[in-house]
Amino acid sequence: MSKQDAPRTLVDLTADAPCCAPLTQHQVPAETAAVLAPAFKALGDPVRLRLMSMIASAEGGEVCVCDLTPAFDLTGPTISHHLKALREAGLVDAERRGTWVWYRARPAILRQLAALLAVEPAG
Amino acid sequence: MSKQDAPRTLVDLTADAPCCAPLTQHQVPAETAAVLAPAFKALGDPVRLRLMSMIASAEGGEVCVCDLTPAFDLTGPTISHHLKALREAGLVDAERRGTWVWYRARPAILRQLAALLAVEPAG
DNA sequence: GCCCTGTCTCGACATCCGTCGAAGCAGAGA
DNA sequence: TCTCTGCTTCGACGGATGTCGAGACAGGGC
Numbered sequence: 527m528s529k530q531d532a533p534r535t536l537v538d539l540t541a542d543a544p545c546c547a548p549l550t551q552h553q554v555p556a557e558t559a560a561v562l563a564p565a566f567k568a569l570g571d572p573v574r575l576r577l578m579s580m581i582a583s584a585e586g587g588e589v590c591v592c593d594l595t596p597a598f599d600l601t602g603p604t605i606s607h608h609l610k611a612l613r614e615a616g617l618v619d620a621e622r623r624g625t626w627v628w629y630r631a632r633p634a635i636l637r638q639l640a641a642l643l644a645v646e647p648a649g
Numbered sequence: 650m651s652k653q654d655a656p657r658t659l660v661d662l663t664a665d666a667p668c669c670a671p672l673t674q675h676q677v678p679a680e681t682a683a684v685l686a687p688a689f690k691a692l693g694d695p696v697r698l699r700l701m702s703m704i705a706s707a708e709g710g711e712v713c714v715c716d717l718t719p720a721f722d723l724t725g726p727t728i729s730h731h732l733k734a735l736r737e738a739g740l741v742d743a744e745r746r747g748t749w750v751w752y753r754a755r756p757a758i759l760r761q762l763a764a765l766l767a768v769e770p771a772g
Numbered sequence: 773g774c775c776c777t778g779t780c781t782c783g784a785c786a787t788c789c790g791t792c793g794a795a796g797c798a799g800a801g802a
Numbered sequence: 803t804c805t806c807t808g809c810t811t812c813g814a815c816g817g818a819t820g821t822c823g824a825g826a827c828a829g830g831g832c
Contacts, residue, residue, distance in 0.1 A: 714808080714809065715808070715809090718808095718809095725808080725809070725810085726809090726810075726811080726812095728809095729809060729810055729811085730810090730811095732809095732810095733810085733811095745809085748807070748808060748809090749808070749809085750808080750809060750810090
C-alpha cells in the first residue's frame, strides 16, 4: 500500500535529486510544472495542509491514523480520502503495522517544493 | 484592480510579517491552514505554476499579459482566469498602463510559503 | 471460528474548477 | 466619433473534488 500507488510521473520527484531552480530565477518548464503542480495541489486544502503538518512534525517521524482522525470534524472515510491524496502526491508514505496504519513524511519532496519557492533575501 | 479583489482573509498574508514556522516543526493551526491553503491551491495547476514562474522571473520584475498568453495553447479568457486566481491568492499584483496590463510577483508571500515548507538540512 | 476494532474502498451527491465562445470595457489612433 | 486592439467578465459545459453512509477487508482477542 505504501509506494505503488504513487503516480509514475512523480517517482523521480521523490528522489533526492536537486531538480528545481527557484521559480523566481528560471522559468519552470512545462514538464516540470506538470510534475510539481500536483504536489502543491495536494497542499491546497486546509485539511490536507494540517494533516501534512501533523505527520511531518510528529515525534518519532510518524503518526497513527487513529491520532489524526479525532483532530477533525470529519468522518473516517473523508480523512482517509485526504491521506490518499497526500500519498498519491508523493508527500507521505503509509505502512500498516498490526491494527493501525502509520504515516510518515517524505522530506525530500518538501525540500524541493521549498527550493522552488525560494526568494533571494533582498529580492 | 490591483489590491481590492484579494479576499480579506489573505490581506495579512501579503505583509512581510514572519508568520509561519516550518510545517515540520510545529502543527499548523486550523486558522493558518485556512489562510495558506488557497495560496498552495493557486500554485496547484501547471498553467498557473508556469505563469507564476514567468512573472516572478521576468526581467524588470514585471511582465505584460501580451507576453504571457502566446506561451500557452489556451485562449485569452482562460489565461485571464488563471491570472485572476493568482491575483486573488495574493501571489501577484496587476496594473494597467495604457493599453497593456502588467503583472508582478509579491515576493513576501512566496517567502512565507517557502518558510512553511522548510526542512532541516539533516532532518 | 466468531466478533470487534480500525482503516480503506465504493457509490452517490452537491459543489467547485478549467475551458471555451461571446460580449463588455478601456485606451490609442485616425 | 469611430474603430481597432488588448484584456476582462459572463454564461455554459464537462469533468474533477470534498463529503458522507454503507460495505469490505485486515488484524487481534475470545
